[in-house]
Amino acid sequence: MIKVAKFGGSSVADAEQFKKVKGIVDADPDRRFVVVSASGRRFAQDNKVTDLLLLVNAHIEYHVDCTALLHEIERRYVDIKEALGLSFPVRERFDDFIDSIHAHSPEFVVSRGEWFTAQLMAEYLEKPFLDARDVIVFHHDGTVDLERTQLRIRDAVQRLGDFVMPGFYGSTVDGSIKLFQRGGGDISGAILARCIDANLYENWTDVSGFLSADPRVVDDPRTIHRITFDEMRELSYMGASVLQEDSIFPVREVGIPIQIKNTNLPEKRGTTISEVAKDGAREHLITGIAGKKDFLAVHVQKAHMSSKVGFVRRALSVFERYGVSVEHIPTGVDSFGVVVSAADVKDNIYAIVHDLQKELEPDSINVVDQLALISVVGRNMSRRAGTSGRVFGVLGEAGINIRMITQSSQEISIIMGVSNADFERAIRCIYDNFVDTEMVDMPRQATLA
Numbered sequence: 001m002i003k004v005a006k007f008g009g010s011s012v013a014d015a016e017q018f019k020k021v022k023g024i025v026d027a028d029p030d031r032r033f034v035v036v037s038a039s040g041r042r043f044a045q046d047n048k049v050t051d052l053l054l055l056v057n058a059h060i061e062y063h064v065d066c067t068a069l070l071h072e073i074e075r076r077y078v079d080i081k082e083a084l085g086l087s088f089p090v091r092e093r094f095d096d097f098i099d100s101i102h103a104h105s106p107e108f109v110v111s112r113g114e115w116f117t118a119q120l121m122a123e124y125l126e127k128p129f130l131d132a133r134d135v136i137v138f139h140h141d142g143t144v145d146l147e148r149t150q151l152r153i154r155d156a157v158q159r160l161g162d163f164v165m166p167g168f169y170g171s172t173v174d175g176s177i178k179l180f181q182r183g184g185g186d187i188s189g190a191i192l193a194r195c196i197d198a199n200l201y202e203n204w205t206d207v208s209g210f211l212s213a214d215p216r217v218v219d220d221p222r223t224i225h226r227i228t229f230d231e232m233r234e235l236s237y238m239g240a241s242v243l244q245e246d247s248i249f250p251v252r253e254v255g256i257p258i259q260i261k262n263t264n265l266p267e268k269r270g271t272t273i274s275e276v277a278k279d280g281a282r283e284h285l286i287t288g289i290a291g292k293k294d295f296l297a298v299h300v301q302k303a304h305m306s307s308k309v310g311f312v313r314r315a316l317s318v319f320e321r322y323g324v325s326v327e328h329i330p331t332g333v334d335s336f337g338v339v340v341s342a343a344d345v346k347d348n349i350y351a352i353v354h355d356l357q358k359e360l361e362p363d364s365i366n367v368v369d370q371l372a373l374i375s376v377v378g379r380n381m382s383r384r385a386g387t388s389g390r391v392f393g394v395l396g397e398a399g400i401n402i403r404m405i406t407q408s409s410q411e412i413s414i415i416m417g418v419s420n421a422d423f424e425r426a427i428r429c430i431y432d433n434f435v436d437t438e439m440v441d442m443p444r445q446a447t448l449a
Protein backbone atom coordinates (compact mmCIF):
# COMPACT_ATOMS: atom_id res chain seq x y z
CA MET A 1 0.00 0.00 0.00
CA ILE A 2 1.34 3.44 -0.94
CA LYS A 3 -0.04 6.63 0.53
CA VAL A 4 0.71 10.21 -0.40
CA ALA A 5 0.23 12.46 2.64
CA LYS A 6 -0.27 16.14 1.90
CA PHE A 7 -0.13 18.58 4.82
CA GLY A 8 -1.74 22.00 4.46
CA GLY A 9 -0.44 25.32 5.79
CA SER A 10 -1.91 25.10 9.28
CA SER A 11 -0.44 21.59 9.69
CA VAL A 12 3.07 22.99 9.17
CA ALA A 13 2.62 26.41 10.77
CA ASP A 14 5.25 25.98 13.49
CA ALA A 15 7.48 23.47 15.29
CA GLU A 16 4.59 22.05 17.33
CA GLN A 17 2.69 21.30 14.13
CA PHE A 18 5.82 19.75 12.59
CA LYS A 19 5.91 17.36 15.56
CA LYS A 20 2.33 16.30 14.89
CA VAL A 21 3.19 15.68 11.24
CA LYS A 22 6.12 13.51 12.25
CA GLY A 23 3.90 11.55 14.62
CA ILE A 24 1.42 10.93 11.81
CA VAL A 25 4.01 9.98 9.18
CA ASP A 26 5.95 7.72 11.55
CA ALA A 27 2.76 5.97 12.65
CA ASP A 28 2.22 4.42 9.21
CA PRO A 29 5.06 3.11 7.03
CA ASP A 30 2.76 3.38 4.00
CA ARG A 31 3.01 7.17 4.23
CA ARG A 32 6.11 7.26 2.10
CA PHE A 33 5.55 10.42 0.10
CA VAL A 34 4.88 13.72 1.80
CA VAL A 35 3.80 17.01 0.21
CA VAL A 36 3.71 20.24 2.20
CA SER A 37 2.23 23.71 1.85
CA ALA A 38 4.04 26.82 3.03
CA SER A 39 3.69 27.45 6.75
CA GLY A 40 0.23 28.88 7.41
CA ARG A 41 -1.35 30.72 10.31
CA ARG A 42 -0.28 29.79 13.87
CA PHE A 43 -3.21 31.70 15.40
CA ALA A 44 -6.24 33.57 14.07
CA GLN A 45 -4.56 36.96 13.48
CA ASP A 46 -1.35 35.46 12.08
CA ASN A 47 -0.25 35.64 8.44
CA LYS A 48 0.32 32.79 6.04
CA VAL A 49 3.84 32.78 4.62
CA THR A 50 2.37 32.73 1.10
CA ASP A 51 0.46 35.94 1.80
CA LEU A 52 3.61 37.57 3.15
CA LEU A 53 5.51 36.56 0.01
CA LEU A 54 2.78 38.03 -2.18
CA LEU A 55 3.23 41.20 -0.17
CA VAL A 56 6.97 41.06 -0.83
CA ASN A 57 6.19 41.03 -4.55
CA ALA A 58 3.95 44.07 -4.18
CA HIS A 59 6.76 45.91 -2.39
CA ILE A 60 9.20 45.02 -5.13
CA GLU A 61 6.80 46.12 -7.83
CA TYR A 62 6.41 49.54 -6.24
CA HIS A 63 10.10 49.82 -5.29
CA VAL A 64 9.37 49.86 -1.58
CA ASP A 65 11.94 48.38 0.78
CA CYS A 66 10.78 45.04 2.21
CA THR A 67 13.78 43.90 4.20
CA ALA A 68 11.79 43.83 7.47
CA LEU A 69 9.09 41.71 5.87
CA LEU A 70 11.62 39.25 4.48
CA HIS A 71 13.21 38.95 7.92
CA GLU A 72 9.80 38.27 9.43
CA ILE A 73 9.42 35.31 7.06
CA GLU A 74 12.97 34.15 7.73
CA ARG A 75 12.26 34.28 11.49
CA ARG A 76 9.42 31.80 11.11
CA TYR A 77 11.72 29.24 9.54
CA VAL A 78 14.58 29.96 11.93
CA ASP A 79 12.17 29.38 14.84
CA ILE A 80 11.10 26.00 13.44
CA LYS A 81 14.68 24.98 12.75
CA GLU A 82 15.88 25.93 16.25
CA ALA A 83 12.94 24.41 18.09
CA LEU A 84 13.46 21.11 16.30
CA GLY A 85 17.27 21.18 16.43
CA LEU A 86 17.64 20.92 12.64
CA SER A 87 20.76 21.80 10.68
CA PHE A 88 19.34 23.09 7.38
CA PRO A 89 21.09 26.47 6.78
CA VAL A 90 17.96 28.66 6.83
CA ARG A 91 19.84 31.94 7.34
CA GLU A 92 22.33 31.31 4.54
CA ARG A 93 19.63 30.22 2.11
CA PHE A 94 17.55 33.23 3.05
CA ASP A 95 20.52 35.54 2.49
CA ASP A 96 20.97 34.03 -0.99
CA PHE A 97 17.27 34.49 -1.64
CA ILE A 98 17.27 38.13 -0.51
CA ASP A 99 20.46 38.97 -2.41
CA SER A 100 19.08 37.65 -5.68
CA ILE A 101 15.44 38.55 -5.16
CA HIS A 102 15.33 41.12 -7.98
CA ALA A 103 16.65 38.58 -10.44
CA HIS A 104 13.74 36.24 -9.78
CA SER A 105 10.20 36.16 -11.09
CA PRO A 106 7.28 36.93 -8.74
CA GLU A 107 6.23 33.27 -8.97
CA PHE A 108 9.65 32.13 -7.83
CA VAL A 109 9.43 34.46 -4.83
CA VAL A 110 6.03 33.07 -3.77
CA SER A 111 7.15 29.47 -4.22
CA ARG A 112 9.87 29.87 -1.55
CA GLY A 113 7.28 29.37 1.18
CA GLU A 114 6.72 25.73 0.25
CA TRP A 115 10.42 25.31 -0.60
CA PHE A 116 11.64 26.27 2.89
CA THR A 117 8.88 24.32 4.62
CA ALA A 118 9.68 21.22 2.59
CA GLN A 119 13.43 21.51 3.20
CA LEU A 120 12.91 21.61 6.95
CA MET A 121 10.28 18.89 6.88
CA ALA A 122 12.48 16.61 4.78
CA GLU A 123 15.30 16.85 7.29
CA TYR A 124 12.94 16.41 10.23
CA LEU A 125 11.28 13.32 8.73
CA GLU A 126 14.68 12.02 7.58
CA LYS A 127 13.52 11.72 4.00
CA PRO A 128 15.16 13.18 0.89
CA PHE A 129 13.91 16.52 -0.45
CA LEU A 130 12.54 16.48 -3.98
CA ASP A 131 12.14 19.88 -5.61
CA ALA A 132 8.78 20.17 -7.37
CA ARG A 133 10.55 22.36 -9.90
CA ASP A 134 12.39 19.32 -11.19
CA VAL A 135 9.37 17.06 -11.59
CA ILE A 136 6.06 18.92 -11.99
CA VAL A 137 6.06 20.17 -15.58
CA PHE A 138 3.62 22.71 -16.98
CA HIS A 139 2.64 23.19 -20.60
CA HIS A 140 2.83 26.76 -21.86
CA ASP A 141 -0.95 27.06 -21.56
CA GLY A 142 -0.68 26.55 -17.80
CA THR A 143 -1.98 22.97 -17.67
CA VAL A 144 0.20 20.19 -16.27
CA ASP A 145 2.10 17.97 -18.68
CA LEU A 146 1.11 14.75 -16.96
CA GLU A 147 3.16 12.48 -19.17
CA ARG A 148 6.41 14.30 -18.57
CA THR A 149 5.63 14.79 -14.92
CA GLN A 150 4.98 11.10 -14.49
CA LEU A 151 8.28 10.13 -16.12
CA ARG A 152 10.19 12.54 -13.92
CA ILE A 153 8.43 11.50 -10.74
CA ARG A 154 8.99 7.82 -11.43
CA ASP A 155 12.62 8.52 -12.06
CA ALA A 156 12.81 10.40 -8.73
CA VAL A 157 11.24 7.44 -6.92
CA GLN A 158 13.92 5.17 -8.43
CA ARG A 159 16.69 7.50 -7.33
CA LEU A 160 15.44 8.63 -3.93
CA GLY A 161 12.91 6.09 -2.70
CA ASP A 162 10.59 8.05 -0.40
CA PHE A 163 10.68 11.85 -0.35
CA VAL A 164 9.21 15.17 0.79
CA MET A 165 8.09 17.51 -1.97
CA PRO A 166 6.92 21.14 -1.77
CA GLY A 167 3.39 21.67 -3.11
CA PHE A 168 1.92 24.57 -5.08
CA TYR A 169 4.51 24.91 -7.83
CA GLY A 170 6.36 23.25 -10.67
CA SER A 171 8.10 24.66 -13.70
CA THR A 172 7.54 25.22 -17.38
CA VAL A 173 9.58 23.25 -19.90
CA ASP A 174 12.20 26.01 -19.92
CA GLY A 175 12.65 25.64 -16.16
CA SER A 176 10.97 28.78 -14.84
CA ILE A 177 8.82 28.39 -11.74
CA LYS A 178 5.08 28.25 -12.24
CA LEU A 179 2.44 28.27 -9.49
CA PHE A 180 -0.91 26.54 -9.26
CA GLN A 181 -3.80 28.70 -8.13
CA ARG A 182 -4.18 29.50 -4.41
CA GLY A 183 -4.62 26.42 -2.30
CA GLY A 184 -2.88 24.51 -5.08
CA GLY A 185 -0.75 22.36 -2.78
CA ASP A 186 -3.74 20.00 -2.86
CA ILE A 187 -3.31 19.68 -6.63
CA SER A 188 0.41 18.87 -6.29
CA GLY A 189 -0.42 16.06 -3.86
CA ALA A 190 -3.08 14.68 -6.19
CA ILE A 191 -0.71 14.73 -9.17
CA LEU A 192 1.97 12.96 -7.18
CA ALA A 193 -0.52 10.32 -5.99
CA ARG A 194 -1.55 9.70 -9.57
CA CYS A 195 1.97 9.53 -10.96
CA ILE A 196 3.12 6.92 -8.47
CA ASP A 197 -0.11 4.90 -8.54
CA ALA A 198 -0.77 5.52 -4.86
CA ASN A 199 -3.58 3.58 -3.20
CA LEU A 200 -4.70 6.57 -1.16
CA TYR A 201 -4.24 10.33 -1.25
CA GLU A 202 -4.39 11.69 2.29
CA ASN A 203 -5.09 15.37 2.66
CA TRP A 204 -4.23 16.53 6.18
CA THR A 205 -5.78 19.79 7.27
CA ASP A 206 -7.31 21.47 10.33
CA VAL A 207 -10.82 20.06 10.13
CA SER A 208 -11.95 16.47 10.67
CA GLY A 209 -13.39 16.10 7.20
CA PHE A 210 -16.33 17.28 5.21
CA LEU A 211 -19.23 18.47 7.35
CA SER A 212 -22.78 17.54 6.44
CA ALA A 213 -23.90 21.17 6.86
CA ASP A 214 -22.43 24.60 7.43
CA PRO A 215 -21.49 24.87 11.14
CA ARG A 216 -22.50 28.54 11.08
CA VAL A 217 -26.04 27.42 10.34
CA VAL A 218 -26.34 24.06 12.12
CA ASP A 219 -24.80 23.41 15.54
CA ASP A 220 -22.12 20.75 15.49
CA PRO A 221 -23.06 19.07 12.19
CA ARG A 222 -22.14 15.45 11.66
CA THR A 223 -18.94 14.70 9.71
CA ILE A 224 -19.51 12.85 6.46
CA HIS A 225 -17.45 9.67 6.60
CA ARG A 226 -17.93 8.53 3.02
CA ILE A 227 -18.84 10.62 0.04
CA THR A 228 -18.63 10.08 -3.71
CA PHE A 229 -16.78 12.49 -6.01
CA ASP A 230 -20.08 13.51 -7.61
CA GLU A 231 -21.67 14.29 -4.28
CA MET A 232 -18.68 16.30 -3.26
CA ARG A 233 -18.78 18.34 -6.44
CA GLU A 234 -22.42 19.17 -5.74
CA LEU A 235 -21.73 20.20 -2.16
CA SER A 236 -18.60 22.19 -2.97
CA TYR A 237 -20.31 23.98 -5.79
CA MET A 238 -22.85 25.21 -3.28
CA GLY A 239 -20.17 26.53 -1.01
CA ALA A 240 -19.07 23.66 1.24
CA SER A 241 -15.39 23.28 0.59
CA VAL A 242 -12.36 21.71 2.24
CA LEU A 243 -10.32 20.78 -0.77
CA GLN A 244 -9.06 22.69 -3.79
CA GLU A 245 -11.58 21.63 -6.46
CA ASP A 246 -9.01 20.97 -9.15
CA SER A 247 -7.21 18.48 -6.97
CA ILE A 248 -9.99 15.99 -7.51
CA PHE A 249 -9.51 15.31 -11.20
CA PRO A 250 -6.00 13.79 -11.26
CA VAL A 251 -6.88 11.13 -8.71
CA ARG A 252 -10.49 10.62 -9.68
CA GLU A 253 -9.62 9.72 -13.24
CA VAL A 254 -7.56 6.77 -12.05
CA GLY A 255 -9.77 5.74 -9.12
CA ILE A 256 -7.56 6.78 -6.21
CA PRO A 257 -9.64 7.75 -3.17
CA ILE A 258 -8.94 10.91 -1.18
CA GLN A 259 -9.09 10.97 2.57
CA ILE A 260 -9.46 14.25 4.46
CA LYS A 261 -7.89 14.04 7.93
CA ASN A 262 -7.26 16.42 10.81
CA THR A 263 -3.60 16.88 11.80
CA ASN A 264 -4.74 18.10 15.22
CA LEU A 265 -7.06 15.13 15.82
CA PRO A 266 -5.53 12.30 13.78
CA GLU A 267 -7.60 9.63 15.54
CA LYS A 268 -10.80 11.01 13.97
CA ARG A 269 -12.00 9.04 11.02
CA GLY A 270 -12.17 11.97 8.57
CA THR A 271 -13.91 11.82 5.21
CA THR A 272 -13.13 9.39 2.41
CA ILE A 273 -14.02 10.57 -1.07
CA SER A 274 -14.24 7.85 -3.69
CA GLU A 275 -15.93 7.01 -6.95
CA VAL A 276 -18.39 4.63 -5.34
CA ALA A 277 -19.40 4.01 -1.77
CA LYS A 278 -19.27 0.62 -0.07
CA ASP A 279 -21.82 -2.04 -0.90
CA GLY A 280 -23.92 -3.63 1.75
CA ALA A 281 -23.36 -0.93 4.34
CA ARG A 282 -25.81 0.99 6.43
CA GLU A 283 -25.66 4.54 5.23
CA HIS A 284 -27.23 7.93 5.67
CA LEU A 285 -30.10 8.71 3.33
CA ILE A 286 -28.85 12.26 2.83
CA THR A 287 -25.13 12.86 2.72
CA GLY A 288 -25.07 16.59 3.18
CA ILE A 289 -26.75 19.87 2.62
CA ALA A 290 -25.30 23.12 1.36
CA GLY A 291 -26.60 26.33 -0.04
CA LYS A 292 -26.04 29.92 -1.02
CA LYS A 293 -28.06 33.09 -0.81
CA ASP A 294 -28.63 35.91 -3.27
CA PHE A 295 -29.85 34.40 -6.48
CA LEU A 296 -32.47 35.76 -8.79
CA ALA A 297 -34.92 33.92 -11.04
CA VAL A 298 -36.31 35.34 -14.27
CA HIS A 299 -39.55 33.50 -15.08
CA VAL A 300 -40.75 33.57 -18.66
CA GLN A 301 -44.21 32.39 -19.66
CA LYS A 302 -45.63 31.96 -23.14
CA ALA A 303 -48.59 29.89 -24.30
CA HIS A 304 -47.57 26.90 -26.47
CA MET A 305 -43.93 27.57 -25.75
CA SER A 306 -43.26 23.85 -25.65
CA SER A 307 -43.84 23.57 -29.39
CA LYS A 308 -41.63 26.51 -30.36
CA VAL A 309 -38.24 25.24 -31.42
CA GLY A 310 -35.29 27.27 -30.10
CA PHE A 311 -37.30 29.30 -27.59
CA VAL A 312 -35.19 28.45 -24.54
CA ARG A 313 -31.99 28.75 -26.54
CA ARG A 314 -32.88 32.29 -27.57
CA ALA A 315 -33.57 33.19 -23.96
CA LEU A 316 -30.25 31.74 -22.85
CA SER A 317 -28.38 33.57 -25.56
CA VAL A 318 -29.56 36.85 -24.03
CA PHE A 319 -27.90 35.88 -20.75
CA GLU A 320 -24.82 34.77 -22.64
CA ARG A 321 -24.59 38.13 -24.36
CA TYR A 322 -24.36 39.81 -20.98
CA GLY A 323 -21.70 37.33 -19.82
CA VAL A 324 -24.00 35.86 -17.15
CA SER A 325 -23.59 32.24 -16.20
CA VAL A 326 -26.85 30.37 -15.71
CA GLU A 327 -27.19 28.21 -12.59
CA HIS A 328 -30.48 26.40 -13.19
CA ILE A 329 -33.33 26.32 -15.66
CA PRO A 330 -36.45 24.88 -14.04
CA THR A 331 -39.03 24.33 -16.76
CA GLY A 332 -42.77 23.88 -17.02
CA VAL A 333 -44.84 23.15 -20.11
CA ASP A 334 -45.35 26.76 -21.10
CA SER A 335 -42.87 28.47 -18.84
CA PHE A 336 -39.35 28.29 -17.60
CA GLY A 337 -37.16 30.11 -15.15
CA VAL A 338 -33.55 31.14 -15.45
CA VAL A 339 -31.75 31.24 -12.12
CA VAL A 340 -28.63 33.36 -11.93
CA SER A 341 -26.51 34.89 -9.21
CA ALA A 342 -27.90 38.32 -8.30
CA ALA A 343 -24.41 39.82 -8.27
CA ASP A 344 -23.85 38.72 -11.89
CA VAL A 345 -26.87 40.66 -13.19
CA LYS A 346 -27.02 43.59 -10.82
CA ASP A 347 -26.07 46.17 -13.45
CA ASN A 348 -27.90 44.57 -16.35
CA ILE A 349 -31.14 43.06 -15.15
CA TYR A 350 -33.33 45.75 -16.75
CA ALA A 351 -31.50 45.46 -20.05
CA ILE A 352 -31.78 41.65 -19.92
CA VAL A 353 -35.53 41.75 -19.27
CA HIS A 354 -35.90 44.28 -22.07
CA ASP A 355 -34.03 42.05 -24.52
CA LEU A 356 -36.04 39.00 -23.45
CA GLN A 357 -39.26 40.95 -24.08
CA LYS A 358 -38.09 41.98 -27.50
CA GLU A 359 -36.73 38.66 -28.65
CA LEU A 360 -39.25 36.23 -27.16
CA GLU A 361 -42.44 38.29 -27.02
CA PRO A 362 -43.57 36.28 -24.00
CA ASP A 363 -46.95 36.53 -22.28
CA SER A 364 -45.23 37.49 -19.07
CA ILE A 365 -41.85 37.89 -17.48
CA ASN A 366 -41.34 38.23 -13.79
CA VAL A 367 -38.24 38.52 -11.70
CA VAL A 368 -37.99 36.95 -8.28
CA ASP A 369 -35.06 38.16 -6.25
CA GLN A 370 -33.78 37.47 -2.74
CA LEU A 371 -33.71 33.80 -3.63
CA ALA A 372 -31.52 31.30 -1.77
CA LEU A 373 -30.64 27.91 -3.24
CA ILE A 374 -30.35 24.85 -1.04
CA SER A 375 -28.92 21.63 -2.34
CA VAL A 376 -29.78 18.41 -0.55
CA VAL A 377 -27.26 15.83 -1.68
CA GLY A 378 -27.43 12.07 -1.26
CA ARG A 379 -26.45 9.19 -3.51
CA ASN A 380 -28.97 7.03 -1.66
CA MET A 381 -31.96 9.23 -2.39
CA SER A 382 -32.54 7.88 -5.88
CA ARG A 383 -33.22 4.47 -4.40
CA ARG A 384 -35.82 5.69 -1.96
CA ALA A 385 -39.17 6.60 -3.45
CA GLY A 386 -40.73 9.65 -1.91
CA THR A 387 -37.62 11.27 -0.45
CA SER A 388 -38.13 14.59 -2.17
CA GLY A 389 -41.82 14.62 -1.26
CA ARG A 390 -40.91 14.14 2.39
CA VAL A 391 -38.29 16.90 2.24
CA PHE A 392 -40.86 19.30 0.78
CA GLY A 393 -43.37 18.08 3.35
CA VAL A 394 -41.27 19.04 6.37
CA LEU A 395 -40.54 22.44 4.86
CA GLY A 396 -44.25 22.97 4.24
CA GLU A 397 -45.06 22.05 7.83
CA ALA A 398 -42.50 24.60 8.97
CA GLY A 399 -44.28 27.23 6.86
CA ILE A 400 -41.39 27.60 4.44
CA ASN A 401 -42.44 28.42 0.92
CA ILE A 402 -40.46 26.56 -1.78
CA ARG A 403 -40.20 28.82 -4.78
CA MET A 404 -38.30 26.59 -7.17
CA ILE A 405 -37.29 22.95 -7.43
CA THR A 406 -34.81 21.15 -9.68
CA GLN A 407 -33.04 17.85 -9.47
CA SER A 408 -29.59 16.94 -10.77
CA SER A 409 -29.70 14.57 -13.70
CA GLN A 410 -28.09 11.71 -11.77
CA GLU A 411 -30.68 12.19 -9.05
CA ILE A 412 -28.07 12.72 -6.40
CA SER A 413 -29.33 16.12 -5.41
CA ILE A 414 -32.51 18.11 -5.02
CA ILE A 415 -32.07 21.84 -5.39
CA MET A 416 -34.66 24.11 -3.87
CA GLY A 417 -35.11 27.83 -4.01
CA VAL A 418 -36.44 29.54 -0.88
CA SER A 419 -36.41 33.19 0.04
CA ASN A 420 -33.18 34.50 1.57
CA ALA A 421 -35.03 35.09 4.83
CA ASP A 422 -35.94 31.38 5.13
CA PHE A 423 -32.49 30.07 4.23
CA GLU A 424 -31.09 29.16 7.65
CA ARG A 425 -34.40 27.86 8.98
CA ALA A 426 -34.90 25.63 5.92
CA ILE A 427 -31.43 24.13 6.26
CA ARG A 428 -31.90 23.42 9.97
CA CYS A 429 -35.27 21.90 9.29
CA ILE A 430 -33.95 19.47 6.65
CA TYR A 431 -30.88 18.72 8.73
CA ASP A 432 -32.85 17.86 11.86
CA ASN A 433 -35.32 15.68 10.01
CA PHE A 434 -33.05 13.78 7.63
CA VAL A 435 -29.33 14.48 7.54
CA ASP A 436 -28.58 13.68 11.12
CA THR A 437 -30.95 10.83 11.62
CA GLU A 438 -32.21 8.77 8.75
CA MET A 439 -30.20 5.71 7.69
CA VAL A 440 -30.80 3.28 4.85
CA ASP A 441 -29.45 -0.17 4.06
CA MET A 442 -27.34 -0.27 0.93
CA PRO A 443 -27.97 -3.26 -1.29
CA ARG A 444 -24.94 -5.35 -2.21
CA GLN A 445 -23.31 -4.78 -5.61
CA ALA A 446 -24.81 -1.34 -6.03
CA THR A 447 -23.16 1.01 -8.44
CA LEU A 448 -23.54 4.45 -7.09
CA ALA A 449 -21.76 7.00 -9.14
Ligand code: ASP
Nearest residue numbers: 037050168182183184185
Ligand atom coordinates in the same frame (compact mmCIF):
# COMPACT_ATOMS: atom_id res chain seq x y z
N1 ASP B 1 0.57 28.07 0.05
C1 ASP B 1 -0.38 28.18 -0.99
C2 ASP B 1 -1.55 29.03 -0.55
O1 ASP B 1 -1.57 29.54 0.55
C3 ASP B 1 -0.80 26.84 -1.53
C4 ASP B 1 -1.41 25.90 -0.51
O2 ASP B 1 -1.35 26.14 0.69
O3 ASP B 1 -1.96 24.88 -0.94
O4 ASP B 1 -2.44 29.22 -1.32
